[in-house]
Amino acid sequence: MEEKLRFYNDEGCYIKCYLCPHNCSLNEGKFGVCKLRTVKNNIPIVINYGEVTSANMDPIEKKPLYHFKPGRDILSVGTFGCNMSCSFCQNHEISQNKPSSEFIDIDKLINLIINIPNNVGIAFTYNEPFMWYEYVYDVAKKIKEYDKSISVVLVTNGFVNKEPLEEILPYVDAMNIDLKGFTKKYYNEICGATMEPVLETIKIASKYTHVEITTLMVSDANDSVEEIVGIAKLLSAIDKNIPLHLSRYFPQYKMKNQPTLVENIMKAKEEAKKYLNYVYVGNVAGVDNNTYCQNCGYNLVTRDIYTTNVHIKGDKCPNCKEYINIIS
Ligand code: SF4
Known part of the structure; x- marks a missing residue:
């Protein structure tokens, strides 16, 4: 519409x-x-107001969000279109094309959100939610007027201007923001965008809402330890409790590089952990992605792929009472 x-x-x-x-x-x-x-x-x-191309119930860990409502499911929806053109886009059918879609008006969507059992809210994901701004804003505002406890989540590339960002943030509970790399060249040549606005989005959003960051480590493109350490240092200067997800790349769309070496990712995780309290690895089987208390080592959340067991209520470690950046 x-x-x-x-x-x-x-x-x-x-x-x-x-x-x-x-x-x-x-x-x-x-x-x-x-x-x-x-x-x-x-x-x-x-042209995409209310046009939905995908709607699924997903574990919130799949966004990925590890420190926001762990173990819960969330209705996840997307439309078509994007303001970036990443060569490795795994959702290029909807981000770079205009596939068939179904119009869902706001009241119908809100009805869906509130009537699905055990649903924690709505995640705008799959394609870039800021490119669906007019609809996402209207849904988010209306749902918060209806019930503030229903969660609104954005999974975004963060390439948005300050004014629209600040206007929607009061209605957003959590964001996963892609920080795709840490060089201007990577953003320009691989993603068709620029890096500085994304850094600005991370800084602004962190003041208002729960933020986690994902970096897809692409072999021979942005997977040097130095680049990941640069990202970790930047996030640490904002808040060392921001969770960072380092995700393994596999060949997709136009990008033909080999899959990223697991040892590179594990080395990058080890180095990033020197600056950040929570660093996780995505798309690699058998790694320890549990959340531990930084003070006493207590296991707060156990994760096995998408099976999650939560051993914390509220935001204090049950063992030593240390503050933990988890919204449960
Ligand atoms: S400024 Fe961004 S949102 Fe507006 S038309 Fe251009 S790409 Fe689309």
Whole structure:
């Protein structure tokens, strides 16, 4: 469904969209980088409002979020479109194309969210939620007006401008933000974006909501220990309790590099742990992804793929009462 744009300026001879840092100039029939926003009959519009391509109940660990409602399931939905063009995108069918979709109005979606047993809320994921901003904002605001305890989660690349980010954050409980690498070159050449706005998003979002970070370590592209240590140091300067997920890459879409060596990932984890309290490894079987108390070593959450056993209530270690960055 089409909906009027948020975050644009009418510059007379063109419309400037400033939802994300591409800051595209839009004209009648001419779309922005995301291929979602254009001008039709002199009205700036977005074409994916309420259009859902995927909806599933997922373990929240799959987002991945390890420190937010561990062991719970969340209704996860996505649409189509993205403002990045990562060569390794595992969801390129929906991020770079326009597949068939089903319109779900807000009341119907909220009904779904509240009527699924044991559902903790709604996660906007699979493609880039900020490219679905108009709908995501409307759903998030309405659901919080209905019941503040229903969780709203964004799984995002973080490439968004400050004003729209700050406007939606009061309605968001948790975010997993991709920090795809730690060089401008990687962001420019592999992802079709720039790095600084993503760093800014991480800093701003961390002040308002629960944040975890994911970095996909791509062999011979961004998998040097130095790069991961750079990320760990940056996050540590914001808050050393931010969980970092180092995920193993496998060949996808246009990227043909070999799968990342597990030993590289484990070495990077070991080094990142010198700066951060919680570093996890994704897409590798048999690794210890439990959460331990940093003070006494007590096992707070046991994870085996997507089976999770939680041994903590609230945010204090049951053994030594140390504060733990977990929202249970
Ligand atoms: S959302 Fe971003 S990519 Fe899409 S039109 Fe607006 S500025 Fe361009």
